[in-house]
Amino acid sequence: MSKSVKILxxxxxxxxxxxxxxxxxxxxxxxxNWSWPTYIDPAVGSDFSSSVALVNLYDxxxxxxxxxxxxxxxxxxxxxxxxxxxxxxxxxxGIKFHDGTELTAEDVKxxxxxxxxxxxxYAYLFKGVKSTxxxxxxxxxxxxxxxxxxFETVLYRFYILNKDLVMANIKKPGPYGDMGDYGKQxxxxxxxxxxxxxxxxxxLEEYLLMTINSNYWKSIDPxxxxxxxxxxxxxxxxxxxxxxxxxxxxxxxxxxxxxLEALAKIDNVKIGAFPNGSSxxxxxxxxxxxTDDIHFRKAMAWALDxxxxxxxxFPGCTQSRGPVNQFIPGADPTIFQYQQNLExxxxxxxxxxxxxQLDEYPVVVxxxxxxxxxxxxxLLFMSNMNDIGIKVETLKVPxxxxxxxxxxxxxxxxxxxxxxxxxxxxxxxxxxxRYKSDSVATWEQNEWLLDPKFDAMIEDALxxxxxxxxxxxxxxxxxxxxxxxxxxFIFDQMEKHPYQAGYIDWPASRGEVIPVMxxxxxxxxxxxxxxxxxxxxx
Amino acid sequence: MGKIIKFxxxxxxxxxxxxxxxxxxxxxxxxxxxxxxxxxxxxxxxPEWAIERLREEMHLDEPLYIQYYYxxxxxxxxxxxxSLVTRRSVAEDIKVFxxxxxxxxxxxxIFMGIIGITLGTISGWYSNTWVDNLVRIISYMGIITPSFxxxxxxxxxxxxxxxxxxxxxxxxxxxxxxPSITGMVTFDALITGRFNVFFDALKHLLLPALxxxxxxxxxxxxxxxxxxxxxxxxDYIANERSCGIPERTIMFxxxxxxxLIPTITVFGMDFAAIIGNAFLVELIFSWxxxxxxxxxxMLQKDLNAMIAVVIVLGLMxxxxxxxxxxxxxxxxxxxxLGAEMSGK
Numbered sequence: 001m002s003k004s005v006k007i008l009x010x011x012x013x014x015x016x017x018x019x020x021x022x023x024x025x026x027x028x029x030x031x032x033n034w035s036w037p038t039y040i041d042p043a044v045g046s047d048f049s050s051s052v053a054l055v056n057l058y059d060x061x062x063x064x065x066x067x068x069x070x071x072x073x074x075x076x077x078x079x080x081x082x083x084x085x086x087x088x089x090x091x092x093x094g095i096k097f098h099d100g101t102e103l104t105a106e107d108v109k110x111x112x113x114x115x116x117x118x119x120x121x122y123a124y125l126f127k128g129v130k131s132t133x134x135x136x137x138x139x140x141x142x143x144x145x146x147x148x149x150x151f152e153t154v155l156y157r158f159y160i161l162n163k164d165l166v167m168a169n170i171k172k173p174g175p176y177g178d179m180g181d182y183g184k185q186x187x188x189x190x191x192x193x194x195x196x197x198x199x200x201x202x203x204l205e206e207y208l209l210m211t212i213n214s215n216y217w218k219s220i221d222p223x224x225x226x227x228x229x230x231x232x233x234x235x236x237x238x239x240x241x242x243x244x245x246x247x248x249x250x251x252x253x254x255x256x257x258x259x260l261e262a263l264a265k266i267d268n269v270k271i272g273a274f275p276n277g278s279s280x281x282x283x284x285x286x287x288x289x290x291t292d293d294i295h296f297r298k299a300m301a302w303a304l305d306x307x308x309x310x311x312x313x314f315p316g317c318t319q320s321r322g323p324v325n326q327f328i329p330g331a332d333p334t335i336f337q338y339q340q341n342l343e344x345x346x347x348x349x350x351x352x353x354x355x356x357q358l359d360e361y362p363v364v365v366x367x368x369x370x371x372x373x374x375x376x377x378x379l380l381f382m383s384n385m386n387d388i389g390i391k392v393e394t395l396k397v398p399x400x401x402x403x404x405x406x407x408x409x410x411x412x413x414x415x416x417x418x419x420x421x422x423x424x425x426x427x428x429x430x431x432x433x434r435y436k437s438d439s440v441a442t443w444e445q446n447e448w449l450l451d452p453k454f455d456a457m458i459e460d461a462l463x464x465x466x467x468x469x470x471x472x473x474x475x476x477x478x479x480x481x482x483x484x485x486x487x488x489f490i491f492d493q494m495e496k497h498p499y500q501a502g503y504i505d506w507p508a509s510r511g512e513v514i515p516v517m518x519x520x521x522x523x524x525x526x527x528x529x530x531x532x533x534x535x536x537x538x
Numbered sequence: 539m540g541k542i543i544k545f546x547x548x549x550x551x552x553x554x555x556x557x558x559x560x561x562x563x564x565x566x567x568x569x570x571x572x573x574x575x576x577x578x579x580x581x582x583x584x585p586e587w588a589i590e591r592l593r594e595e596m597h598l599d600e601p602l603y604i605q606y607y608y609x610x611x612x613x614x615x616x617x618x619x620x621s622l623v624t625r626r627s628v629a630e631d632i633k634v635f636x637x638x639x640x641x642x643x644x645x646x647x648i649f650m651g652i653i654g655i656t657l658g659t660i661s662g663w664y665s666n667t668w669v670d671n672l673v674r675i676i677s678y679m680g681i682i683t684p685s686f687x688x689x690x691x692x693x694x695x696x697x698x699x700x701x702x703x704x705x706x707x708x709x710x711x712x713x714x715x716x717p718s719i720t721g722m723v724t725f726d727a728l729i730t731g732r733f734n735v736f737f738d739a740l741k742h743l744l745l746p747a748l749x750x751x752x753x754x755x756x757x758x759x760x761x762x763x764x765x766x767x768x769x770x771x772x773d774y775i776a777n778e779r780s781c782g783i784p785e786r787t788i789m790f791x792x793x794x795x796x797x798l799i800p801t802i803t804v805f806g807m808d809f810a811a812i813i814g815n816a817f818l819v820e821l822i823f824s825w826x827x828x829x830x831x832x833x834x835x836m837l838q839k840d841l842n843a844m845i846a847v848v849i850v851l852g853l854m855x856x857x858x859x860x861x862x863x864x865x866x867x868x869x870x871x872x873x874x875l876g877a878e879m880s881g882k
Contacts, residue, residue, distance in 0.1 A: 039625070046583070047581075118588070124583045124584065204634070207707070229711065235822050241694070244701075443582055
């Protein structure tokens with residue numbers, strides 16, 4: 001073979017490599033990237049990406065509106081017994097699962113039994129469900145062990161499974177007795193839902209590809225994505241390249257500030273931001289000196305520079321107003337808000353029993369090592385406290401260690417800087433998980449409040465079925481917490497996602513935000529304009 | 539042939555001891571690490587009874603030696619337990635992730651061999667000229683720069699600026715995977731005759747494989763060059779020159795072959811190491827490989843996955859080393875295989 005023929009062959013090979021390869025088969029693809037892993041089994045998944053997938057693959061009895069209020073979805077109507085213990089739900093008829101079988105009360109009962117038996121994922125929201133009873137083909141009763149007012153709200157996390165399909169794919173033996181593995185292996189990579197999207201491919205650890213359910217029982221926008229891909233990466237360089245090549249339509253919320261700035265400079269890429277219900281707290285240990293002294297805690301609350309924290313460290317976020325994120329239904333907008341005032345801080349500190357011995361009682365502030373901004377916040381806190389003579393020691397630890405040190409009263413730090421989001425979109429969720437006695441020793445409460453009066457107040461509020469009455473009680477509970485000053489309420493978080501503003505219409509970016517994790521990424525409300533994308537690629 | 543079989547059998551016996559030792563070491567290290575793996579897997583809000591059930595399922599409530607007994611019993615039947623992250627059998631995970639990493643390492647190996655040896659040979663042939671100096675600078679840069687930096691650089695150049703090569707995953711959207719025969723997409727595509735898939739997969743392989751190969755190929759170039767120059771000064775080369783043998787024959791036949799021995803040994807170690815050390819490169823290119831899987835297992839205290847990955851990597855080192863020894867033995871029977879077989 002002559003030299004020139006060899007060169008020609010190599011050149012042809014290179015051209016082939018660079019030019020061949022098929023384009024996407026979808027007309028309106030919607031590629032997104034997320035932190036991984038993603039679990040599409042409704043009894044297993046509960047993290048961010050899993051919630052996004054579940055919202056798209058399954059239907060729920062109720063669906064949240066933009067205020068977080070429950071709207072009937074698979075449920076047609078419902079009633080609650082006067083004692084609040086029995087919730088009867090009548091289902092819509094004619095809803096079909098992806099395999100064509102009809103969704104009935106048996107499926108609802110099966111889903112609840114499976115969820116509470118497995119106990120993972122969102123099962124913790126349904127621990128009060130004693131049993132589920134099928135009345136007829138389209139009616140079911142949930143029997144609760146005690147009244148629970150926000151029950152409709154937690155049903156946003158109740159993703160209804162196709163009983164027959166799951167039963168046909170059970171593997172025996174398994175950890176659930178007669179139910180074998182309860183279909184867990186099957187539901188790892190397949191769906192058994194009736195939602196607007198159907199699993200097409202799911203190579204674990206790589207991506208989840210969903211295709212549109214053209215027989216969906218509710219309307220789907222004609223411009224909604226026909227293929228919805230969730231890719232398992234948050235690597236900034238990869239995301240930036242994908243966005244610039246229009247291969248990623250919507251990016252994850254974990255991009256660092258610098259990466260977001262770079263993304264925003266790409267033509268037609270914008271950063272969509274909306275409050276997500278999560279707040280950043282400095283949880284003060286009320287059982288450990290010196291933070292066991294209320295005047296000491298109030299001095300810290302007055303000394304902290306909230307403005308700098310928000311302007312310089314967490315731009316775009318808003319200062320918290322009390323224990324409940326203002327985006328969450330039931331938050332009291334009239335709650336008092338601390339601002340930095342060193343005179344008031346000193347006045348409170350002087351009333352503290354530790355005033356004369358500040359050097360002997362350094363305050364330990366522990367925070368997770370990721371994200372990096374946590375450290376900046378801790379340093380600001382240290383500097384602010386130093387201004388009034390309080391000594392601060394910082395403790396940067398991995399997330400797993402935060403959970404471990406907060407698990408006992410002895411090892412809990414004076415201050416733990418942690419983000420907390422409600423389990424369901426209501427003030428009661430945060431108030432219960434943050435301050436009730438049974439949440440001490442978890443990462444959601446470093447305050448060790450152990451206050452019987454508070455416990456009674458929040459229990460009473462949660463048992464109140466009437467929403468308006470319940471919200472009034474939530475306000476009283478929030479005020480009670482403010483009087484105890486067990487926490488520094490720093491900021492309500494904004495969730496930021498880069499997206500292709502040039503050819504994607506994403507309702508959340510226009511302010512149509514549903515305050516429930518995952519619901520803002522429901523594909524059926526998103527519009528994709530491939531012709532605009534093609535134009536941009538020219 | 540008998541010698542080779544005896545050599546491989548001896549290596550197999552050694553490898554059993556190595557793997558048992560490795561399994562004991564990693565098993566106990568993994569278990570004494572702080573943190574409750576069941577809690578980490580199921581999440582902070584999962585009730586205690588569900589956590590306890592998982593602990594029982596995994597025998598975490600038993601003494602360590604009993605846990606090890608269960609692990610060995612399972613491993614002997616090809617059952618490495620269930621991954622706490624993927625919730626799938628670890629053996630099945632390895633079956634998916636290992637071929638992806640192996641394919642990446644094979645292509646990186648091709649780059650290492652072709653580019654590294656070529657650069658080393660050129661550098662050696664033109665030693666102490668500007669060509670040698672240029673290759674030296676390139677090689678030093680390749681050695682001191684971590685593979686993930688090359689990965690980011692290549693993504694920015696070929697993905698972001700020039701936009702001519704893909705930077706995510708193993709195939710483009712819409713390209714359907716060929717039936718899994720080897721698990722390596724390019725090989726499966728060739729076997730099934732799907733050439734468009736082959737070229738698409740090749741495009742996806744280029745940048746991650748090159749990123750991984752840059753360090754080892756630079757190192758290989760330096761080693762080849764040094765041995766080449768050393769051999770060039772030996773008496774037998776001078777003798778061949780004096781006999782009037784053409785320079786080209788001297789270079790390829792008498793200089794290159796012995797000069798490759800140390801390079802091949804180093805490439806063998808590098809090849810096995812690539813599979814274990816490719817974590818960041820796999821992360822940057824969203825490559826579903828074993829290294830990324832293993833690193834996630836470490837971070838999330840996925841005990842079964844962690845141990846299985848270490849065992850697979852250990853096995854890889856043993857296999858690659860055996861192959862390297864066989865090649866070296868073939869290239870120079872005085873060392874390697876010959877020495878071992880003569881009982882030295």
